[in-house]
Each structure stands twice: as structure tokens, then as C-alpha cells.
Amino acid sequence: MKQPKHADDAPVPGRRLVLLRHAKAEPASGTIPDFDRPLALNGRRQASGVGMALTAAGLVPELVLVSSALRTRQTWDLARGHLGGHPKVPVELHDDLYAASIGDVLDLVRGVDPAIKTLLVVGHEPTMAATAAYVADKSSDDAALAQVRVGVPTATFSVLSATKQPWQEWGKRSARLVRVGRPS
Incomplete structure (x- = not known):
């Protein structure tokens, strides 16, 4: 497997976890179960921008873990189409990411192949932001940490980095929260 690289072509040290909240979904209604809510038109634009x-x-991932809810699957499908010609990224759908706790997310992360250097998880709030806040160590970016502590808007991703930490050891305060981003 090729070593992942930063945009400037420098090799990526260690591991990076990218936690993405799905793009904007259609409003909840009594006619469609929450699990089956599709992306809104604005959400489709957001997902492409992601x-x-x-x-x-x-931050092109080597593996993507996606909640099996419709809006998260659609977010990844649209985002994947705008990864700049990168080969098809392996994707795993997980029913348990729909109503996941921080522990559920970390259990999935800890099960990732050690060869993977950049992992993307596409899920829901408040869990994506809460997981980022939980994993963030004291060297984390202050503004990014403040954002994840209050939650993140749709189509927002948090990037955590650990130089030597294997996936199996990720947990409370185990990685540096380096940024929170979203498409323009």
C-alpha cells in the first residue's frame, strides 16, 4: 500500500482519523423514518465539496467506515466522486454507527488494519464531535477543540493525528486534534 502524503507531497507520519458529520439532510417528517432521510439539495452540494x-x-482516506443510514451513505458517495482521481477507496457500512456512542466509534477504529494510515468515519452528531473531543489530547488546536466541544455543523470534518499510536491504542486524549474543516 502506498504511503499517504500531504497535499505538498510530504509523507504523512503516524495515523490520521477524520471524523465527518454527514451533509445536510431533508428535515425530519412523520412520513420517512429518520434512518431513511435523504440529503437535501444543499447537502448534495456540501457532500461534493467535502x-x-x-x-x-x-486527507484522502485509505479506508472509510460509514453509517448505514441513507444520508451518510449519500454523503460518502458524493464526496468519493470528488477525490481527485484517487483509486476506489474501500468502504465498510456499519449499522452500529447510526446510533453510536463514543465507545462504539472507538471500537471500530481499534479494529482497523494497522497498515491503514488515514481513516475516515462518516457518522452523526453529536457522536462525531464528541468522539473528536474525547480523543483530543492537550496539544490539540484550541479553536478546533472549542468547536468540537459544542458540536459541528453538517458536512464538517475533524482531523486527529497520532505519530506513533497504533489504532488499537486510540482512546481518551490519545491524539492531537489538528483541525476542524468544512467545504466552502
């Missing part, structure tokens, strides 16, 4: 933003930031 792919471009990840590519521009050098």
Missing part, C-alpha cells in the same frame, strides 16, 4: 476539501487537505 470530497474536494479532503483532497485539497491531503
